[in-house]
Amino acid sequence: MSQNASLPPHVALSRRTLLAGAALGLAAAPLRQAAAAPETEMTVTEALRQRRSTRRFSDQPVEPALVAELLWAAFGVNRPETGLHTAPSWHGAADSMIHVASADGVSVYEPERDTTRQRHPGDIRQSLSPQPFVATAPICLLHISDLRRLSAAEDESQRPLYAQIDAAIVAQNVYLFAASRGLGTCLVGGMDRPGITAALGLEAHEYVAFVQPVGWPAQG
Ligand SMILES: Cc1cc2nc3c(=O)[nH]c(=O)nc-3n(C[C@H](O)[C@H](O)[C@H](O)COP(=O)(O)O)c2cc1C
Numbered sequence: 001m002s003q004n005a006s007l008p009p010h011v012a013l014s015r016r017t018l019l020a021g022a023a024l025g026l027a028a029a030p031l032r033q034a035a036a037a038p039e040t041e042m043t044v045t046e047a048l049r050q051r052r053s054t055r056r057f058s059d060q061p062v063e064p065a066l067v068a069e070l071l072w073a074a075f076g077v078n079r080p081e082t083g084l085h086t087a088p089s090w091h092g093a094a095d096s097m098i099h100v101a102s103a104d105g106v107s108v109y110e111p112e113r114d115t116t117r118q119r120h121p122g123d124i125r126q127s128l129s130p131q132p133f134v135a136t137a138p139i140c141l142l143h144i145s146d147l148r149r150l151s152a153a154e155d156e157s158q159r160p161l162y163a164q165i166d167a168a169i170v171a172q173n174v175y176l177f178a179a180s181r182g183l184g185t186c187l188v189g190g191m192d193r194p195g196i197t198a199a200l201g202l203e204a205h206e207y208v209a210f211v212q213p214v215g216w217p218a219q220g
Contacts, residue, residue: 011064012107012115012116012117013064013067013068013071013100013107013109013115013116014068014113014114014115014116015065015068015069015072015114016114016115017115018064018065018068041180042179042180044176046180047176047177047179047180048176048179050179050180051175051176051179052179052184053185053186053187054184054185054186054215054217055133055186056133056136056184056217056218057133057136057137057138057184057213057215057216057217057218058215058216058217058218058219059138060138060215060216061138062138062139062183062214062215062216066181066183067100067139068114068115069177069181070174070177070178070181070183070214071098071100071109071114071116072086072114073086073173073174073176073177074086074087074098074109074141074170074171074173074174074177075087075096075098075109075111075170075173076111076114077111077112077114083112085111086173087166087169087170087172087173088166088169089166089169090150090153090162090165090166091152093149093150093152093162093166094111094149095145095146095147095149095150095162095163095166096143096144096145096166096167096170097109097144097145097146097206098141098142098143098144098170099119099141099142099144099200100116100139100140100141100142101123101124101125101128101139101140101141101142102123102125102138102139102140103123103125103138104123105118105119105120105121105122105123106118106119106120106122106124106142106200107119119200120199120200120201122199124196124199124200125137125140127192127195127196127198127199128140128142128188128191128192128195128196128211129188129190129191129192129211130190130192131188131190133186133213134188134191134211134213136213136215137213137214137215138214138215139213139214139215140211140212140213140214141171141174141211141212141213141214142196142200142208142210142211142212143167143170143171143208143209143210143211143212144202144206144207144208144209145159145160145163145164145166145167145206145207145209146205146206147159147160147163147205147206147207148205150162150163159207160207160209163207163209164209164210166209167209167210168187168209168210171187171210171212174212174214175187178214182216182217183214183215183216183217184214184215184216184217185212185213185214185215186212186213187210187212188210188211188212188213189210191208191210191211193208196208196211
């Protein structure tokens with residue numbers, strides 16, 4: 001299966017930039033297509049009906065503007081006055097650092113600015129999981145927790161648990177957004193944590209909670 005580049009190099013995934021640029025006709029064709037909002041937004045109830053795990057993806061890339069929307073849905077700031085997020089977190093720790101791995105490298109989502117910055121130039125999707133379907137998705141989200149933000153935990157050994165709970169809630173946001181737009185996704189606990197840590201050069205406080213491939217479901 002070919003690994004189509006879903007994201008041009010160094011394109012920050014920002015709803016503000018991508019959607020505004022597309023609306024002004026400044027962006028490339030794929031961005032204009034993605035910026036066309038669905039005529040009727042799916043209800044949460046209908047998205048819950050549609051929610052499922054998808055493990056077969058087509059080669060079609062996911063447009064950057066749609067990835068930007070997905071990242072906001074996952075863990076964007078929904079109350080700018082407080083800086084709080086679309087997903088709850090343990091004691092408001094906001095420890096989730098969503099990384100986006102694609103053919104063009106790995107970028108990390110910055111909720112405060114609602115954009116991404118590049119962290120790694122290479123395609124590390126093959127290093128994420130022993131489950132082959134993971135690397136067939138055009139993008140893979142890495143749910144990485146900043147364990148320093150969970151330092152209020154009385155018992156340090158509890159931090160990975162809270163990290164996984166927080167990440168799982170973010171992942172459900174991804175599931176529901178994906179369902180609402182016809183995208184497929186699957187939460188993956190069976191990842192190669194040492195492989196990811198080595199590939200990205202993660203620091204001790206950066207804990208990989210889950211991997212979550214996202215793409216258009218394969219037909220048939
Ligand atoms: C914590 C967690 C870890 C999971 N890990 C994997 C995994 O490693 N590989 C996989 O294919 N699916 C994984 N899944 C997805 C489940 O297999 C899936 O949700 C379940 O089969 C029910 O299917 P549904 O999501 O379509 O309802 C995981 C789900 C959860 C909640």
